[in-house]
Amino acid sequence: LEYCSALNDGQCETLRAHDTGAPVFLDTGSLGGETTLDDLLDTGIKELKYMKAHTSPRKARGASMGAKFRNFRRETLDMRWDDGSKEGVYSGDLAGLGRTSTLSYDGHTFFFMLHGEEVARFRMNSDENVYIIEPLPDDHEVRNSDQYKAALEERTFMRDYAKRTGVPWLAFYPRPKPILNMWPAEFLGQTHVVASPHAYTHEEGIAEGDLALSLQVVSHAPQGPRVFLVREMLSQFECDHIIEMGTKVIRESMVGQGGGFKSKTRTSRNGWLRRSASPTLERIYKRFGDVLGIDHELLSSNRNAEELQVVRYQQSQEYAPHHDFGDDGTPEQRFLTLLLYIQLPDKGGATSFPKAADGRGLQVVPARGDAVLFYSMLPDGNADDLALHAGMPIHEGEKWVCNLWVWDPVRK
Ligand SMILES: O=C(O)CCC(=O)C(=O)O
Numbered sequence: 001l002e003y004c005s006a007l008n009d010g011q012c013e014t015l016r017a018h019d020t021g022a023p024v025f026l027d028t029g030s031l032g033g034e035t036t037l038d039d040l041l042d043t044g045i046k047e048l049k050y051m052k053a054h055t056s057p058r059k060a061r062g063a064s065m066g067a068k069f070r071n072f073r074r075e076t077l078d079m080r081w082d083d084g085s086k087e088g089v090y091s092g093d094l095a096g097l098g099r100t101s102t103l104s105y106d107g108h109t110f111f112f113m114l115h116g117e118e119v120a121r122f123r124m125n126s127d128e129n130v131y132i133i134e135p136l137p138d139d140h141e142v143r144n145s146d147q148y149k150a151a152l153e154e155r156t157f158m159r160d161y162a163k164r165t166g167v168p169w170l171a172f173y174p175r176p177k178p179i180l181n182m183w184p185a186e187f188l189g190q191t192h193v194v195a196s197p198h199a200y201t202h203e204e205g206i207a208e209g210d211l212a213l214s215l216q217v218v219s220h221a222p223q224g225p226r227v228f229l230v231r232e233m234l235s236q237f238e239c240d241h242i243i244e245m246g247t248k249v250i251r252e253s254m255v256g257q258g259g260g261f262k263s264k265t266r267t268s269r270n271g272w273l274r275r276s277a278s279p280t281l282e283r284i285y286k287r288f289g290d291v292l293g294i295d296h297e298l299l300s301s302n303r304n305a306e307e308l309q310v311v312r313y314q315q316s317q318e319y320a321p322h323h324d325f326g327d328d329g330t331p332e333q334r335f336l337t338l339l340l341y342i343q344l345p346d347k348g349g350a351t352s353f354p355k356a357a358d359g360r361g362l363q364v365v366p367a368r369g370d371a372v373l374f375y376s377m378l379p380d381g382n383a384d385d386l387a388l389h390a391g392m393p394i395h396e397g398e399k400w401v402c403n404l405w406v407w408d409p410v411r412k
């Protein structure tokens with residue numbers, strides 16, 4: 001209980017010790033269960049800010065929602081968003097017996113055309129997120145198919161889920177609960193202290209002994225996503241090392257495939273680093289395992305993780321609000337994001353969680369070497385809509401971050 005006593009509250013409880021042998025302690029309440037974000041801000045935490053001054057109602061009119069369409073006609077249909085015009089706005093093809101999903105808003109309408117005739121029309125309602133285009137009455141083969149029955153069952157599940165929990169099911173259905181460790185995020189300021197035997201690499205070499213790292217809850221359910229701040233995840237030398245290696249792979253990605261692709265929502269540049277690229281990186285990955293409570297062996301690209309994504313933002317670049325998960329029609333999903341702050345810009349560039357703090361939104365501006373951990377998945381296996389986040393525009397200087405994306409139950 002060495003690390004806990006450092007917190008001086010005597011309330012620690014051992015959570016689990018995974019196979020690296022690193023002991024993990026849960027500090028059950030240095031701030032107590034009733035902490036509000038204002039209390040947390042009062043403790044002098046510099047890294048956090050509300051985005052808006054006042055609470056906005058959670059379920060505002062025109063709330064965004066994920067809509068899934070299933071086509072049980074055999075023909076490819078033309079999908080159109082009803083903007084009030086006669087022909088609507090073409091929104092892609094929906095293959096015969098196929099599926100598609102889209103982000104939409106309460107009250108919006110989509111219709112589907114076949115040879116100039118409308119065959120289906122749906123008005124979006126955030127309590128309903130599966131929309132089924134029925135098979136023809138005499139198409140008994142499709143009506144009796146497993147796929148059609150599964151779609152009806154899925155729609156029933158989703159209606160019940162939304163009624164029961166108040167949020168839509170956004171993930172693939174069916175999908176089990178996550179199997180990977182998920183740290184409890186019960187109240188603001190709750191802190192988990194992790195001892196890692198994989199201490200920092202410095203200019204002079206590797207530090208001896210265990211490193212104590214703390215994960216502090218800065219947002220939790222149901223008012224927001226589950227977000228933790230991890231201070232001093234990396235040493236200054238390790239940040240420099242990542243910039244040095246990252247510079248090369250970003251340059252490669254610029255000339256390689258997709259290098260000329262310009263996205264409006266993501267204007268930064270990125271590249272990928274393999275954990276085996278250097279002994280320093282390998283050691284950092286073992287520390288990631290300790291901090292995440294996940295066997296570090298799983299954090300490789302043939303198991304549960306993607307390679308380390310290095311992202312560089314220059315003046316005015318940004319990444320507009322997005323989710324790190326998607327529904328691509330399989331149960332495997334991105335489970336968590338460990339976002340590392342490698343270099344901070346002089347102005348701008350906060351990471352924002354617009355749906356945190358009951359819709360007031362949260363901006364996080366950690367220091368160099370710090371990390372933010374957030375879960376894209378809920379404990380029941382659904383995707384967490386509230387984990388929406390953005391890299392805000394850089395006003396001055398350069399920002400470097402890394403993404404470690406971990407999938408559950410395995411990486412696809
Ligand atoms: O730059 C940031 O703060 C966020 C980056 C991000 O969300 C991403 O790369 O997916």
Ligand SMILES: [Fe+2]
Pocket residue numbers: 322323324389
């Ligand atoms: Fe992201």
